[in-house]
Amino acid sequence: MTEQTNIEKKGVALWVQIVVWVFIVGLLALVGFGLNKARNPMAALNEPVPDFDLVYYEGYEYKDTPQMKLSDFRGKVLVVNIWASWCKPCEQEAPDLEEAWQLYKDGDDVVFVGVAYVDTPAGSSQYLKKFNITFPNAPDLQSNISSILNRQMGVPETYFIDREGILRHVKIGPFGSVNEIQKVIEGIQ
Amino acid sequence: MFESWKVKMNHQSRPTLHASRNTQHATRIAYLVLFLALLFASFSSASAQSSAPTDDEVNAIARQLYCPVCESTPLDVCPTDACKEWREQIRTLLAEGKTEEEIFEYFEQQYGARVLAEPPREGFFWLMYLIPPVIILAGVVILFRSMSDWRKKPAPVEVEADEIPAAKDDYLARMEEELKKQK
Incomplete structure (x- = not known):
């Protein structure tokens, strides 16, 4: 035998509900705004690469200028190689990159820039000396450059930017030969 | 002579x-x-x-930093070559007389705030400090309200014997009679 009893359920006050919802919506808006602000603009294939600047390692400057801005390289093909001293596949392509740089450096039409991704200054210095790298190199402070270039997998990754500052080719992983690097550059020129 | x-x-x-x-x-x-x-x-x-900084001194700082490459791995226990280099970097900075704060600052400038075990108390990072206590507080309020509702729940209503309808009373009488016969 059951008896139905009416239990009066006390609801949450309307003003409390409003305050809670306003707080939650405000918090989500704040998080969204913060994430959007923290995010760098990203490059996409066949799109202009957002401008960025780098401060070169001492001894690895381009034409004796201590820093570079991407927009300064308009009119030249820019090859940006992202590497790290702790990355074994980077060692595989380092001699090829240097050899390719030797082919283009006098022409002043193609510029190579190495960007050391999350590396120590000592590690970077050892690596550059080990492979006799002579093209300009700079650290990727706070991973800003790899973020702007939309690094996809890891290191090494190489980005080919044409004379108008448009990203034309992305090589993920190490190059197999100097010829492979030349082919990509010739395709852009 | x-x-x-x-x-x-x-x-x-x-x-x-x-x-x-x-x-x-x-x-x-x-x-x-x-x-x-x-x-x-x-x-x-x-x-x-x-x-010369000892391993303990280096690790005391390294455990407050995270490997920038391998996610969610404190620098003091990270086994990769890259992490060894970063620990050596800490040792070098300590030998140069840098304080703990200066070393954290250096790592933040080089690799970003993501390497810090304790995010900086500034700007957007404040949310990381504010949201957890707010969520815990909201949870406590909800729990407290729910518990007080459970306490207020009335006990099952007792029904007086004289409130039992007559038809059911007859049924019970018959049942008792049947039981007596079986005995």
């Missing part, structure tokens, strides 16, 4: 004697200088050893 030779000999032997004494003196000075140099070298080596 002999005399003169003797004199000569004595005369010649004197400078030899002087030279021997001088050599001994110079040797003693050389030994003293060598001893002092060794003493100084051992002291400077000892002081260099005592000022």
Whole structure:
């Protein structure tokens, strides 16, 4: 035998509900705004690469200028190689990159820039000396450059930017030969 | 001639004697200088050893930093070569006399705030400090309200015997009768 009893359920006050919802919506808006602000603009294939600047390692400057801005390289093909001293596949392509740089450096039409991704200054210095790298190199402070270039997998990754500052080719992983690097550059020129 | 030779000999032997004494003196000075140099070298080596950061000192800072490459791995336990390099970087900075705060600042400038175990108390990072206590507080309020609702829930309503309808009363009487017959 059951008896139905009416239990009066006390609801949450309307003003409390409003305050809670306003707080939650405000918090989500704040998080969204913060994430959007923290995010760098990203490059996409066949799109202009957002401008960025780098401060070169001492001894690895381009034409004796201590820093570079991407927009300064308009009119030249820019090859940006992202590497790290702790990355074994980077060692595989380092001699090829240097050899390719030797082919283009006098022409002043193609510029190579190495960007050391999350590396120590000592590690970077050892690596550059080990492979006799002579093209300009700079650290990727706070991973800003790899973020702007939309690094996809890891290191090494190489980005080919044409004379108008448009990203034309992305090589993920190490190059197999100097010829492979030349082919990509010739395709852009 | 002999005399003169003797004199000569004595005369010649004197400078030899002087030279021997001088050599001994110079040797003693050389030994003293060598001893002092060794003493100084051992002291400077000892002081260099005592000022060189220990592994414990390096790890005390490394455990407050995260590997920038391998996600969610504190730097002190990270086994990769890259992490070894970063620990060496901490050692170098400590040897240069940098404080813990300065080392954290250096790592933040180089690799971003994501490497810090404790995010900086500024800007957007404040949300990381504010949201968890707010969520815990909201949880406590909800729990408290729910518990007070459970306490207020009325006990099952007791039904008086005289409120039982007559039809059911008859049914019970018949049932009892049947049971008695079976016995």
